[in-house]
Amino acid sequence: MTTAEYRAQEGTVDPGRLAERARPQIVERGLPRRPGGWLQWLTTTDHKKIGILYLVATFMFFVVGGVEALMMRLQLGAAQNTIMDGTTYNGLVSLHGTTMIFLFVVPVLAGFGNYLVPLMIGARDMAFPRLNALSFWLFVFGGIVFYMSLFFTPPEAGWTSYTPLSDDAFLPSGGVDAWIFLVHLTGLSSLLGAINFVATIHNMRAKGMGLGRIPLFVWTILVYSYLLIIALPSIAAAATMLLTDRHFGTAFFDPTAGGDPLLWQHLFWFFGHPEVYIMILPAFGIISEVLPVFARKPIFGYKAIAGATAAIAFYALLVWAHHMFTTPTATVVLAFFMLSSFVVAIPTGIKIFNWLATLWRGTIVFRTPLYFAAALPALFVIGGISGVQLAVFPVDWQLHDTYFVVAHLHYVLFGGSVFGIFAGLYYWFPKMTGRLLSEGIGKLSFWVMFVGFNLTFLVQHSAGLSGMPRRIYWYPEDAGWEAFNLISTIGSFMLGIGVMITLVNVGLSLRKGKRAGNDPWKGNTLEWFTQSPPPENNFDVIPRVRSVEPMKDIRREILEREGRPAGSVAQPMASRAS
């Protein structure tokens, strides 16, 4: 978009200083013609197209993983149910967990990052556009290889693939190999993506945007990238060792030949625990963008949130053995990992209070993105608290590997990450497509999801407390777990419907949604400076950044020049978009 268009849209006619700084346009001449139609999607290196490809592909995997989840819930809805056998169920658990983590949450955040990071920092693309395309296609091939296993035998060792169960002696079929290739391909994809993010964020920021002024979402993507770079080699090494154990006669993890199965657990969780922060921090970033916009006041404690993000990431590297409290371990080691896990809770608590303080006394604009963003702290607090409870190792000794953990991980991953992702979807959809998602359908979707989610997962805490182990396909009638499971199954279908409503909303709004304009929410960050959807080069003019909320400065500047009181920029927007 051009600066002139921006002003025209705001109703200002001003020869303004913005235009004076405009650089000469880049003129395309003598370039090979780009393919049109669907081919342009296959060959693109544009970060926005790649971002959209990521979002579409990951949401497809989200639906697949959701269907797998509902099939499991159907089986668990009644005691001694016979809808499916153990092999099928174990396949579903492994597919679901792996899909949701490796093929949905981590890459969907890469998708948002891809689309938004260059826009938010005022860049015209990522640092390495071709590498970016490679990342995406590696991810897609990882997913395809993994799901190819459906044609022979799916993996049956859970998303954690613990040895020796995952060794060829116990699971000789190719399912575990498919899992290993998925880990390698998506791992490589994430690693290249992370390097790209780091290079982009460090080198391509607009003038005036010091590291202390980058939007919090960008900050969390930066931390996400560093965490990926640190954590991924561990799982890549472990998966390679497992591969050679399975096929080339090594015995890293085989106890009958002097190997150690616990080595797998250490290597896996050294990646696996940072992975959960990889999945949650950018979601925190999303709501740190959404809350201030809809509370119409600056984020409370920008520095505290940024610092807490870095602190969480650092401590996330020091807690991995809290997943191994039931293995034979010296008490001092247990105490260390309990303490380090506690330490993570502190910066997390700081963030929660910062978000709440952001909302306090705000001029709240009740829009769907805010609903999802405001639900996140509430749900994440439940997951965070149950996490602290599990970090107390005597309690974990009882609750480890029970449904309490299943409840905990879904409160964190669904209540945290996925609600954040939905907030991001509703918030940035207008930027990506030029159209708003329907508010009515959006709020309906929110409430159905919110109630369904809590119905599904709250009772699972009780199932765990009453002794129900996780990853079981069957339980006896007299165990006393049936009521919990029935409620959970009903809730899960409600949750599924809630998600579908949003997908329908996306489908409808793509065609019929209200025109969004460049800046429907009166956002704070630079992506709202350009058109919706943005042109290929993102910005003709990249404004100079003077604060963490550059768009506020720009609006103020324009109004001042018009002679209107500057204060009115902070007012709730006219209901143009509703």
Place this chain on the structure above:
Amino acid sequence: MPLWRAAWLSFTLVGTLALSGCGQQSTLDPHSEPARQIETLWWVMLVGSVIAFGGACYLLVIAWRRPERTGLPVVGDSPRAIEATVAVFGIAIPVVALIALFVYSNVSVIQATEPPAPEETAMTIEVTGSQWWWQVRYPGTPAITANEIHIPVNTRVNIVTEAEDVIHSFWIPQLNRKVDSLPGKPNRVEIFADEPGRYLGSCAEFCGVQHAQMDVAVYADTPERFRAWLDNQARPRPTPPTPLARKGEQVFLSKQCASCHTIRGTSARGEVGPDLTHLKSRETLGALTIPNRKGYLAGWVIDPQTMKEGTKMPALDITGPELQALVEYLERLR
């Protein structure tokens, strides 16, 4: 916004249900000191958690319901006051609470839940997990059984557990914590029951197809009954009393059964499956999958895969009369 209220209502409703954890292998119905300690710790944490969660929700609801109004009721609305509130509730109180929790669980609970030194306890039992059943040995006696562990009531018992193949986890929620059963790395836990009765547990580490049906039961008996039980388990199998049972023993020894199962007093010395010497003294078959009654037993012998999908016992070619004799024989192994 009535929706808020509806959501809140359902939330509390489900919440109440959530707390009423119960059932016969509940961690909230402890029967030993360690399990009780952990339960108390859990309730203490729950109270703290509810306060923390309630506080966060309260602030969220206030922010939501009173937009544009001044700050919190007590705190007021000066930025200073709000910053102080964040510091107190976001940093100071959590730090203090977590330190208290750390000290409490390390100093008090750990004492009770530590595995005992082996010589400290009255007896030791060795429990070995295999895909998908538990072997139970009483060192110092020839007694070997499966899936059903008998212990004297009010006695500290040292369990040493290991795994034969993949990782399993031994867990009787009402009697104590769980410990992983690892191949080649013995792990220990004390169990104790303050009342005679049957305490159920499940394998708690994912171990393959039948992880769901790898249960275990602990029977806490009076000391006299326990003695009598153990003495019986230590003896070789009772001699088959009827001709049909004698024929059954021949079938057992001539089919592959003997290569997998041990029946002490015969030449059957297999170690793949459970020791069947006193099969009929157990209440269940297949790691608590089915009751140990004649019909089920016959069904198991002829077609174990239907009774328990994937079990490591194969279906063998057995004719009708052979089956009849086998079952008659097995039924007499008291």
